[in-house]
Amino acid sequence: MNISHRITILIALTFVAIFSIGGYSIVQSLHNATEVKSVTEGVVPSALASADLVSQLKDVQQAVFTVVTDPDDKVAALSMEKLAAKKKQLQQSLALQGKQADNDKQRGLVKEAEESMNNYFQAIEETTNFKLTGQKELAEASLSASVAQYQIELEAIVSTLRVEKNRSKDTAIEALNKSLSNTVNIVSLVTLLTIIVLSIFGVVLYRQITRPISKMQLMMSEIASSQDFTRRVPVERQDEIGRSIVAFNSMIEKIQESSGLLKQKTTDIQTMLQNMPQGILTIAGNNQVHAEYSAYLETIFETSDIAGRDMMDLVFSHTNLGADVLSQVEAVGGACIGEDLMNFEFNQHLMVGQIEKTMPDGRVKILELNWSPITDGADTTIRLLLCVRDVTELRKLAAEANEKKRELEIIGEILAVRQEKFHEFITSAIKFIDENELIIRKTMTQNEEALTQLFRNMHTVKGNARTYGLHHLTNHIHEAENTYQELRKPAPDIAWDQDMLLKQLAEVRARVAHYASINDVSLGRKGQGRGDVERYLMVDKQAIQETIKRLANANPNSLQDLVAAQDAAHKALQLLGTEPIGEALDSVLESLPSLANELGKLPPMIEIEDNGYVVVSQSASTLKNIFMHLMRNSIDHGLEIPAWRTAQNKPASGRISLRLEAVQDMLQISLSDDGRGLALARIRELALERKLISEADTVSDEEIAQLIFRPGFSTAEKVTEVSGRGVGMDAVQNFVKREQGSISIRFTDDAAGAEFRGFETVVCLPITFAKHVDGFNYRQYDQSAGNLVAADFGDSGDTAKTADSATLKQA
């Protein structure tokens, strides 16, 4: 039951009570009125009438007396008529009394009175008759005897009746009074009761309404003041208050949700500000830095004293900005903050986008600044948001990447020119530059003839450079040419300045030298040219083009992009003029299958593990000379015939392994095979035969092994076509030594004194023979195609080489 129902019931009850009391009062009033009426119209007049009876009786008596005693007959006759009338009146009154009799007693009395009256009137009639007949004495005697007797009797009865009637009247009035006072009492009591009941009901209802409301109000105030939106007001009722509480609770839930959301957002923003690698601050009035800023800002400005600082001091002190620009920047802050957004548009172009800030230790940071307005609902700029990015590294990288790009473009230009042509161009360019230098040094003042010669020479160099598409060079030559051209004019803008001209020429010479050095050093194209290198370099030209494209497309604002592009450029540049060892040795490797066949062996597998080393192209022929002998020796002396190998549970075809690594600033190339090993017993035997050692000597395996480098020493059972031609290990050693290298035998097992021992031939060469390329993986060598099949430029840098990952190819 809800509150409105309760109030309705209370009102209804009140109405019912009022109607009941009113109704009862009316009924009682009506009843009392009847009573009053019966008293006033019945009992009282009847009592009065009973009193009349006595006087009427007296009248009759008077009349009788007159009739009897009056001597005048006329008077007697008149009294006779009067008596008759009085008699009638008395009879009527008595009859009325009979009618109005309240009780049996009264009725008995009336009856008695009637009887007595009849007797009375009979006596009167006898008496009057005596009179009328003239018997006057008889009449008088009768009057005083029987009439008087009946009269006394009747008087007594009537008197009793009157008393009786009076008593009846008194009783009726008393009853009426009682009834009236009863009515008053009952109505008063009922009214009082009604008031009490309604009051109780009202108080209960009031409490039922106000208590929960004040309880609700209390809890609501508590929630509001504590801001604890997890709390709810308990719903104990289904009425209006209950519904209010439900509504309130759902509002609290919404507030909880949105405050949770707000909290989450604040946390998110705080987290962002704490962790983003960008400086963010906001500037309030008076160019003051707001307390909320990103943590990285402290890294950029190298101070934790940021909040509340003057922006001009924090950001713009010790920068490359002049005093005038600084005052503009300061004024711009003032012109925008607290003003309409349009002021930001007005002055945005004056907001400095990049500054160079000198740190206390002298380092210069390049900072990129980005300004945005923070506005309120009315489009008033309340603060300025300033994003600060430290782009020092980025700019440096971008500059480096640009330099790399330029260099790659130059390489591309050079590679497009055949080596001989390029050589010719450089030679002639240097000749003309030399000539110009001589002319400038000789000429002290402006000289038409000298200028013509200078211009012609430079024009020729430019023409040649342009013909060969050497654009980066052309631009510089063009400048020098322009200067000469200007000086040749009738009224030149510049004067003949020897120093300036020499400086300019030196610049051109340096550019040409740069081109020449790239050609000679990076591209390994020094001199007139070498056909096969040309072919190899043509392949890499594509890689260069791709790298240039990558550099050009790199986003200059992305550190990652720039680093990646630079790495690619770096690799491309490093790989120029180099080749994988497999490629450098391709003619050797190609010859191995046929050699194996001649010796009745299967073509060996070749395993190359280069550990990221590529060999420079110029060293290819040296390497070929060395490894032609060593690999042939492996097949001839090391690897066994298939039947023999199979018997020893080895694969039918042998394996030759080549491993490149850097050891103590030398390039170390180790060659090994899975053949029978070094025939130490046989070498010792031969050494004894040739008296190189004696039986008495204790000679170590190492010393024995060293003997194979002696001139003319060969262990082959017979002189084969392959390795027993006298050009043995001694020749190889001489060759290696000529290249400032060394060669040695290193045992790979612990079987000292055994007949055969596992070993590898270790060739050390100057490190300049090879280059290490980061992130470059060994190249697979596919001998059947004789070509490079895959080059992995993976950026993960996984250069780890294991025997498993090394490539095995059927040679």
Add this chain to the structure above:
Amino acid sequence: MAQILVVDDSGTVRNEVSDFLKANGLTVTPAVDGKDGLDKLKSDPGIKLVISDVNMPNMDGITMSEKIRSELNNNAVNIIILTTENNPAMKERGKAAGIKGWIVKPFNGEAVISTLKKLVA
């Protein structure tokens, strides 16, 4: 009848600003100081925008702005001040005088023309 009143005691700035605005199809009345500016504004009800320097002889730009509002009872005209410094006291007065914009010198027309055009539309 002109759309814009340009108030500056420097002929160079006045001409530069005026020429730029004219080149962008706007009509301009020049004034040499605050007093002159008030007179010109009084006599030309078509002016919708006042661009004024601050420091000028006879009457400065801020005082002129105050008088435009108080003496001429002209609350409709937009006022933009060309300024060089960050002066909070001046800005406070300017705000009270209903100055709408602050352009830091040097005046760069290209950057502000579209907004100025909106103000005289």
